[in-house]
Amino acid sequence: MPHIADTHIVNRERVQPTHANNYESAHGGIVMKWMDEIGAMSAMRAAEETCVTAQMSRVDFERPIPIGDTALVESWAYATGRTSVRVRIEVSRENPRTGETEETTSAYATFVAVEDGTPVPVPELTVHGEKCKELRDRALAEEPERE
Numbered sequence: 001m002p003h004i005a006d007t008h009i010v011n012r013e014r015v016q017p018t019h020a021n022n023y024e025s026a027h028g029g030i031v032m033k034w035m036d037e038i039g040a041m042s043a044m045r046a047a048e049e050t051c052v053t054a055q056m057s058r059v060d061f062e063r064p065i066p067i068g069d070t071a072l073v074e075s076w077a078y079a080t081g082r083t084s085v086r087v088r089i090e091v092s093r094e095n096p097r098t099g100e101t102e103e104t105t106s107a108y109a110t111f112v113a114v115e116d117g118t119p120v121p122v123p124e125l126t127v128h129g130e131k132c133k134e135l136r137d138r139a140l141a142e143e144p145e146r147e
């Protein structure tokens, strides 16, 4: 059974002019694509299966990520259903010279494990140790109400 900490993935993207909007910062759709991809990788670690995006919610764009900065994309699975995996995704801008970071974007996403397009059961996601607890609590603290 996977632990929450096993699903924690951190990725970096250098924001290039080809990623930009008209305001010299990363285009929101590009940032969401990075979030979706890294989130899916966390979900797959939890599901031990291929996963597809079923929902992305509470996408908050708090600050821009200027061209030349690094987008630090972090995600982890914090809860599972029968076939679904709930994932928290957080993005920060990182100064490549100093390593200084500032939160820019965040979201909650639900992925579904599939085999040939049909939902399949996922294993239980376990909490093992302080890192798991910290990640789970950080995600649950702001999780939007689910239908």
Ligand SMILES: CCCCCCCCCCCCCCCC(=O)SCCNC(=O)CCNC(=O)[C@H](O)C(C)(C)COP(=O)(O)OP(=O)(O)OC[C@H]1O[C@@H](n2cnc3c(N)ncnc32)[C@H](O)[C@@H]1OP(=O)(O)O
Residues within 6 Å of the ligand: 036, 037, 040, 041, 050, 051, 052, 053, 054, 055, 080, 081, 082, 083, 084, 085, 110, 112, 114, 117, 118, 119
């Ligand atoms: C070979 C691989 C190599 C990999 C290499 C690694 C590289 C890794 C890189 C990754 C890179 C890709 C990252 C981008 C990932 C995409 O781009 S995926 C593409 C976009 N998404 C899609 O096309 C999905 C389209 N939707 C569907 O196919 C179907 O609606 C779904 C999601 C399979 C669900 O099917 P369904 O028949 O509605 O299923 P149903 O039995 O009703 O519900 C199943 C579960 O889904 C949940 N659910 C259904 N709809 C929703 C919803 N709207 N909201 C929340 N939950 C929902 C249900 O609550 C239920 O949860 P459980 O109670 O079982 O836990």
